[in-house]
Amino acid sequence: MATKILKSADSAYQYPLLIKQLLTSAQRFETENAIVSGEYRFSYAQFNERVHRLANTLKAAGIGEGDTVAVMDWDSHRYLECFFAVPMIGAILHTVNIRLSPSQIEYTMNHAQDDLVLVHDDFLPIIDDIRGELKTVKNYIRLTDVAGSTDDAFECMGEYEALLAEAESHYDFPDFDENSVATAFYTTGTTGNPKGVYFSHRQLVLHTLNMVNTLNTRSNEGALLKHDGAYMPITPMFHVHAWGIPYAATMMGVKQVYPLRYEPNTLARLIREEGVTFSHCVPTVLQMVIQSSEAANTNFDGWKVIIGGSALTPGLAAQALELGIEPFSAYGMSETCPLMAMTRFTAADRELPTEEQLSHRTRAGLPSDLVDIAIWDPAGNPLPHDGKSSGEVVVRAPWLTQSYLHEPEKGDELWQGGWLHTGDVAAILPNGTVEIRDRIKDVIKTGGEWISSLDLERLISQHPGVDTVAVIGVPDERWGERPFAMIVPKSQDFDVASVATHLQQYVDSGAINKWAIPREIELVNDIPKTSVGKIDKKLIRAQVAEQAAN
Template sequence: MPVKMLAPADEAYNYPLLIKQLLLSSQRYAGDNEIVGGNNGKRYSYAEFNERVQRLANVLTEAGVKQGDTVAVLDWDTPRYLECFFAIPMIGAVLHTVNVRLPPEQVVYTMNHAEDDLVLVHDDFLPLIAKVKDDLKTVKGYIQLSDADAPPEAPLDTIGDYEGLLAAAMTEFDFPDFDENAIATTFYTTGTTGSPKGVFFSHRQLVLHTMALAATTSMNDNMQLLQSSSVYMPITPMFHVHAWGVPYVATMMGLKQVYPGRYEPAMLLKLYMTEKVTFSHCVPTILQMILSSEKASTIDFSGWQVLIGGSALTQGLARSALDRGIQVYTGYGMSETCPLLSTSWLPLDAADLELDEQVQLRTKAGRPVPLVNMRIIDNKGRFVKHNGEDMGEVVVRAPWLTQSYLKEPEKGNELWENGWLHTGDVGTIDSSYTLEIRDRIKDVIKTGGEWVSSLDIENLISKHPDVELTAVVGLPDDEWGERPHAMVTVRAGAQVDHETIAEHLQQYVKDGAIEKWAIPDTVTVVDEIPRTSVGKIDKKVIRQQIKS
């Protein structure tokens, strides 16, 4: 029997889920809250921010940007970037958040592949763009972004500087309605092989992700991340999955927001203290960078809540953060998922739990957020039981997942095999719906016919008091197939070697947590563990370095 459909009234308004709707409520709740730029010390009320978004829309249309065009942004984390998050998609154009940490040839590739029409570029990246501008096939103009009151002379022709253009623009813009399935944003995710792949999200997807994220960050009594009194500072680049989508939530709620510019430990800590930041999000390596900075030793971090994602949060790092007063939680997702899929879930009696129990809860990928359907499948594509033991690949469905890769439908079909998005992660789900990621499929180590999780070994190594960060990879071995090898950074003045780590891991062999063959064959102590352009641990580079 067909579902019942009722015709709407002739005059009914078909409300499209557009990013402009998120901006509607921003001034209602903001009060005296400000949007602060750590890059230049400027502060904007929400009324000023809304006006600047409208001015930017006028600047863009005056520059010839039309619906369907693509506007690229190369900037640090600034209030200016937040204005682009809204103005560009709200006029019907596509926001391309360019990964400024990619090699020049990949920056050129992504800009050509996205067919960028207009480029907004910070002073720091103007030399790069000036050098490669003849290789950019579709770009028709540039706007200079500068933190200086008097912008330096640009090394290429521009339409003008951002602040000067905004100052001369009209203060009102009538943002149009259009199809909510129109593409709003695109950016590129890098893998271990091949060129970066473009992912893209519609207005509808971003609005639904925003609503789910808003609910998730306030629905758990022991994880009240975003409330009217919260002060938000991202420490995840705005070019990476829209800073995990949190700026859209913070703006919709009218929260005080602090944008630090380029990530420097001293500036991050200064802003944390002076602006009284309560919530941030970052990858584990950034958290470790903050905790190990010299200035951090004198700071009281109680009251700071930090959501960790991008890479696994080890139990050792979680314990270090908790010891310093930082309430850490895990968020799980990927570029293709906008990104949020699940977060830590703490029970009502969490404060009464022993520290070890809290650490275990905080480091798991947690429970799926509202509207996410998450399952585990075996190597034959069959669903496995949610018993916390049966492992398989994590597959998901949600209304905000990228529907394909830009101009690469064959790769999109691989991503969406059998109608589920395949994450490439191996995990378990228990009876309480809690997800635990055991490893990336490509990072599981097969040694002597047994599967060993690199994440499990990293977790145990991280518990050594002298270890700051660790990464474990598998390398080919003629006898065993693969053997684990570890790379670590250690605390200042500490002496750590293979014997130290092997002895430390023996206690877990005795306890039955790991088998003896899981102990790494080598331990390489380094000053810094290689990271990707978005701050994740780069195991591809680590394998190359250990081999050499």
Template sequence: MATSVKVIERTRSAYDYPLLIKHLLHTPQRIARDQEIVYRDLKRYTYGEFMGRIGKVANMLKALGVGPGSTVGVMDWDSHRYLECYFAVPMMGAILHTVNVRLAPEQIVYTINHAEDDVLLVHSDFLKLVEMIQPEFTTVKKIVLLQDVPGEISTTLELAGEYEDLVSSASEGYDFPDFDENARATTFYTTGTTGLPKGVYFSHRQLVLHTISVLAGANALKPYGVGFRSDDVYMPITPMFHVHAWGLPYAATMIGVKQVYPGRYEPEMLLRLIEKEKVTFSHCVPTILHMLLSHPASKEIDLSSWRVIIGGSALPEALCKAALDRGIDVYTGYGMSETCPVLTLAHLRPEMVGWSKDEQIPVRCKTGLPVPLVDIHVVDPEGKPLPHDGKSTGEIVVRCPWLTQGYFKETERSEELWHGGWLHTGDVGHIDEKGYLKITDRIKDVIKTGGEWISSLDLENIILKHEAVSEAAAIGVPHEKWGERPVVLVVLKPEYRGKVSEEDLRNFYMDFVDKGVISKWGVPDRILMVDQIPKTSVGKLDKKVMRQQVIDLLKQG
């Protein structure tokens, strides 16, 4: 009997074909050279020009001393420049650090030093910030200016030049080499609400496999699934500094779709681009979708051709309904910084297509079905998989080829992340009989009261069904007797402010108690009306800040 696997024999002259980012460009080079890439209302060029500019960017960076193993940090809004760097930097064998420009200054300088950036590309909007933190840089040798509109810039920084000038004067040809597919391609930092940001990193192999699997997953149930095809017009509304804009710019480029980059997120500009460029496919967090649907200008725009994946936070059923009422084909996706990020997509199965809107909404708001190559489970505290019955709740753990292999320079935290050989997401959920995953909370956000667990997401979903409520967040606050008790923060729609009381909203919860949706014990002790709800730099609910604010408020009586 055979005692080991048989490895294939390789012809000496055979090409090994490492999975490198440069290979994602083969298809668009052949089928999409005349397709457009658009930046706001400022720039428009073809894929053919884009391919040439990638070589120019590489030559420009090489002249600044960038080579294999160097790190290039980018501080920019979503732009064609960022897309060029997504390819040119890692294709050189260098590492792209997508700097989160929405972090606090001390966190930004920490990430730049921790990532060991050699060259920093800085949009003019961030020059004052960089002037302030530049004395603390430990590795940055060159700074390049990024400008939307040419003009004189007043700065105390010593600049190596302006991006467009340097790219224009660089030669186009660059021989992007082959190297180990496990070479690090990108680094960025998580935006957790505790401690310093944590660095995650991804290889060429991981990004290529993620790109292929996301496209396969999006189109697996065509025409019933999410769908992302070469005839789409793509505009990300997830920052390009955040988890590779969910990896979709790589997927969009590989299939040669028209791409639209909106720069800074301004509601009027986003809506104008959707209408003018005929955008059909986007992705964003719930707060962005809510912002756009609430903006007066959206009422004048036909959104019925727009398909949107929602991630980053749970998609509230009320927001899903509002989007569907506008004709938007909306679905949930799931992932996190540590997972590159896409793990699941909330496809409709063929038998669900004929369902009513109200029947479809709970499916569209679930976390979804795993994309190809993702092995995902819900486990008990001992790590044993729980049954797929739609009820048994535990922590979500995952394996797939594109998960970060650790936290950069943090061995102990990396071992915690990968305890037992599975990546621990920190999310709590269950899987139903059809294979749909549903997140019910973050482990740290579950409200533990009197020996019971109450889902903050359930409390939020219920109150968001009230006609007066625009936004909501549920948290647990310390309680002397019960450990924790739920408190809900709500932002009322302008026309209802001063007309709806806390008692009105508590009675609304009691209606759901009568229907058996939640227990009476789950009704919040307090429902606080606020002007705004704290959010993180990428638009997620910042429950750490909320808890402290509520604790301080309740102490004041």
């Protein structure tokens, strides 16, 4: 029997999935919770009006459907307003990675074909340096944290707050195709130039709805993100829309705290003074916060934190739990908007011994709703979900980027076989839990066997004297590669030989083979990071190779 398709009446409203729909009527008039950013504090009703004023300001700047607006700012109320106003008028929001080099920033702005740039005072020197090379930019709006500040030397349309104050307080946001591009940003460019990732209104709305549901169902002790809680992102807003959670928080009308710069003492103080209950960040940022001097004066009890970008190690998870912080792992990447999987912690899980809890918290977790995750061998054959077989993670979901901006051939490579290829190696347990084993490019190939650099990092991090660790493979004439560890010790008298002693217990138990014990260990004060705070293994490899050559 053929499927029956019913047609809508011609007069029925089709309700396109647009970002403007995330500003529900409840949030437009919400006065109970506030949006906090530096010296600014707005109710949601005021925030809604400011979004309208910004839309009128953009219109006055000549921005319309299909134009691109770039933002160079710290995490602020201004950024959140741009998350909404820019795509809501039909323009494209380009969230510029301010931690790229000036030449890379110039490349991304030309590649994205930016028309207008909103730039913070701190980044004016970068713009002054590359301004003559920006081919499509027509105007600038200056962002400042100092009310009433002016800089006559910088030629621009005006200062953000002053322009909003003069703009009309209402804008009639139009309907348009929900598949229109809403946002674009660039990967960190570990090989070659950064690649442009983009998302449509439909994708962002579906991702937001899924994020709201996920944050409300992953813990038996209540929602991670609650209307009566307080949310502070510690993931840059230029990076995958701060993992898309500001959209979810705004839809829910949650109190939001934007920290501007990521200074560890300031973050700890805001957690204490603003009653922050939920955040998300990479492991290195969480470590900096709990090691800050302000941490000693801060009660972290009840602070729930999603860790992503890099693996949460058992050592860091244990430190967090001792302080009353509840860490959860999540899995995603720039191209996936980013949520794909997250820890689900049940009442039974909380009854487990601490070591088993840590193991559970440090896995990538269960796939989120509407997400299909599989693992494939190099030939593209699906592998069993038995917790033992390892293969590349491939995914499908309705919010994954469809390609790379202006580079469809790279998009075809990303989507080989109709699944998005992540470049991650994982096993999937029989209950569906995803356990990331490594990046394909980071697996250490030694003596005919593969060793997971992430597994080694997890084990070394449990050494009581290790603060932070990164493991890579270095060339070895006999074995192909051998592990090399870079360690930040907790004290000056750290005994390097104790690492081998610590790892020997895992060799004896059969968890790792004897070749997994690092041949070389370097003690350092800090481990190189990428522009989004991840451990930069590409740079570590380059540094080690340079040292070997000399």
